[in-house]
Amino acid sequence: MSYYVTTPIYYVNAEPHLGHAYSTMAADVLARHMRQRGEDVFFLTGTDEHGEPIENAAEREGVTPQELADRNAAKFEELLPIIDVTNDFFIRTSDPRHAEKVAEIMQRVYDNGWVTKGTYEGWYCPRCADFKTERELGPGNTCPIHEIALEQEREENWFFRLSAFQERLEKLYEERPDFVIPEVRRNEAVAFIKGGLEDVSLSRPKLKWGMPLPWDSDQRMYVWFDALLNYVTALGFAREGEDLTERYWPADMHLMAKEILKFHAVIWPALLWAADLEPPKRMAIHGFLLMGEKKMSKSLGNVLDPFEVIDRFGSDALRFYCFREVSFGQDGSISTAGFESRYETELANDFGNLASRVLAMVDRYRAGVVPKAAIDAVLEEDFEGVVERFSELLDRAELTQALEEAWKLVRRLNRYVEETKPWELAKDEADPERLDEVLYNLAEGLRVTTLLLVPYLPRSADQLLGALGEESRALAELGSHPGGQKVERVPPLFPKIEPPA
Numbered sequence: 001m002s003y004y005v006t007t008p009i010y011y012v013n014a015e016p017h018l019g020h021a022y023s024t025m026a027a028d029v030l031a032r033h034m035r036q037r038g039e040d041v042f043f044l045t046g047t048d049e050h051g052e053p054i055e056n057a058a059e060r061e062g063v064t065p066q067e068l069a070d071r072n073a074a075k076f077e078e079l080l081p082i083i084d085v086t087n088d089f090f091i092r093t094s095d096p097r098h099a100e101k102v103a104e105i106m107q108r109v110y111d112n113g114w115v116t117k118g119t120y121e122g123w124y125c126p127r128c129a130d131f132k133t134e135r136e137l138g139p140g141n142t143c144p145i146h147e148i149a150l151e152q153e154r155e156e157n158w159f160f161r162l163s164a165f166q167e168r169l170e171k172l173y174e175e176r177p178d179f180v181i182p183e184v185r186r187n188e189a190v191a192f193i194k195g196g197l198e199d200v201s202l203s204r205p206k207l208k209w210g211m212p213l214p215w216d217s218d219q220r221m222y223v224w225f226d227a228l229l230n231y232v233t234a235l236g237f238a239r240e241g242e243d244l245t246e247r248y249w250p251a252d253m254h255l256m257a258k259e260i261l262k263f264h265a266v267i268w269p270a271l272l273w274a275a276d277l278e279p280p281k282r283m284a285i286h287g288f289l290l291m292g293e294k295k296m297s298k299s300l301g302n303v304l305d306p307f308e309v310i311d312r313f314g315s316d317a318l319r320f321y322c323f324r325e326v327s328f329g330q331d332g333s334i335s336t337a338g339f340e341s342r343y344e345t346e347l348a349n350d351f352g353n354l355a356s357r358v359l360a361m362v363d364r365y366r367a368g369v370v371p372k373a374a375i376d377a378v379l380e381e382d383f384e385g386v387v388e389r390f391s392e393l394l395d396r397a398e399l400t401q402a403l404e405e406a407w408k409l410v411r412r413l414n415r416y417v418e419e420t421k422p423w424e425l426a427k428d429e430a431d432p433e434r435l436d437e438v439l440y441n442l443a444e445g446l447r448v449t450t451l452l453l454v455p456y457l458p459r460s461a462d463q464l465l466g467a468l469g470e471e472s473r474a475l476a477e478l479g480s481h482p483g484g485q486k487v488e489r490v491p492p493l494f495p496k497i498e499p500p501a
């Protein structure tokens with residue numbers, strides 16, 4: 001089966017920060033996991049390069065919007081291998097191939113009669129590139145996200161006839177209760193729809209840095225239309241000479257944080273219908289990474305630089321920490337102190353030490369060959385059905401809960417070591433079969449657990465699976481390997497971290 005997963009495409013008005021890396025890493029966890037399940041995965045990320053935020057930022061810096069876009073898009077792209085992200089394509093909306101597809105699709109929307117002309121008057125946030133409804137205003141007509149004063153705008157616009165899709169959207173949400181997850185976000189989308197949909201502005205006469213409307217070159221397309229369409233257009237040109245649309249559309253999973261819910265959960269399905277395309281299968285909405293009490297954001301000046309964090313802790317630790325510390329779907333604070341503590345107690349002690357001990361004991365007591373033995377009944381129950389449980393959680397993008405399922409096994413295996421005390425069994429070899437059994441169960445438990453952890457800890461899991469003599473990355477149940485394989489010791493997976501210079 002195909003599995004198409006996307007991240008939001010990020011604005012290039014500034015460099016990437018950890019908040020952007022967070023969504024991209026989350027999508028990567030899903031992509032890697034689905035590949036382990038043998039799915040035909042396509043994973044898209046990229047940059048959103050048009051619109052006022054970029055135009056304004058470029059002006060402030062005295063460069064052209066394209067120059068700014070080129071510079072910052074490169075930073076977003078450079079970050080990907082550093083956080084071990086395995087995207088299949090990186091889309092940039094200033095790519096002429098994207099523009100060509102957008103023009104084609106929007107012309108279809110126009111031809112189908114879903115566009116009208118009108119006057120727009122209202123509060124506009126230049127940072128969100130979004131008109132705010134009365135319900136969305138912060139105190140004193142400010143933007144609740146950027147905490148800046150909004151501008152009162154009045155202009156001649158083309159409108160997308162969103163209001164015409166009211167009933168169809170209501171029906172979509174009734175028929176597909178998990179179209180938007182988690183439920184609180186679904187309810188938010190439904191409430192927004194039920195509140196009564198108004199037509200949305202599709203173009204802006206004052207905007208310079210945007211795509212011209214195919215039917216009216218005096219107006220530039222409002223950036224959100226050009227941006228949302230990336231999920232479809234990319235499939236048309238990601239592979240030279242091949243159109244992947246049939247193979248991957250509709251998308252299986254759009255990932256994003258909650259501030260762009262309305263665009264994806266309300267406007268996007270309607271726009272797709274207007275263009276004779278199917279809406280995506282599902283979208284999962286996550287919360288914000290906070291520093292202190294506030295959303296990490298460049299404009300608030302409280303960002304953690306992912307490049308620096310990785311220099312100190314490594315990318316596995318970053319991925320692990322983000323999904324472990326902050327319950328995926330909710331807002332949560334992160335801090336350097338938090339990184340350090342989870343790194344030491346969970347990665348270095350719980351997991352790293354377990355791995356070193358198991359490999360060392362098999363090496364010392366059985367010359368590096370995992371004995372062939374049976375599953376110990378005391379472990380059976382804890383491992384029973386774990387692949388299914390874990391997979392179901394990730395189908396619903398429950399990244400934190402899935403990680404906890406795997407971590408329960410890490411803790412269980414540590415207890416098993418303490419309970420069975422293999423070093424005592426090895427002292428007098430009165431019962432060599434029991435030592436065989438314990439070592440087999442430890443190696444097998446570690447193999448099964450590490451396979452689950454591949455998407456979260458791709459580097460160390462790969463290294464450890466190599467040391468355990470496992471070549472396949474397919475998920476496995478306890479006992480599916482008979483033993484008999486050769487293992488090797490590895491240097492500590494999570495060595496002590498040096499304090500910053």
Ligand code: MSP
Binds near residue numbers: 289297
């Ligand atoms: N360009 C639009 C999205 C268009 S998608 C068709 C946009 N760009 S953005 O650069 O502002 O990125 C927003 C997304 O970045 C969020 O939805 C989220 O995925 C991620 N995050 C940015 N800051 C974040 C946090 N502090 N915490 C969690 N995610 C964050 O909106």
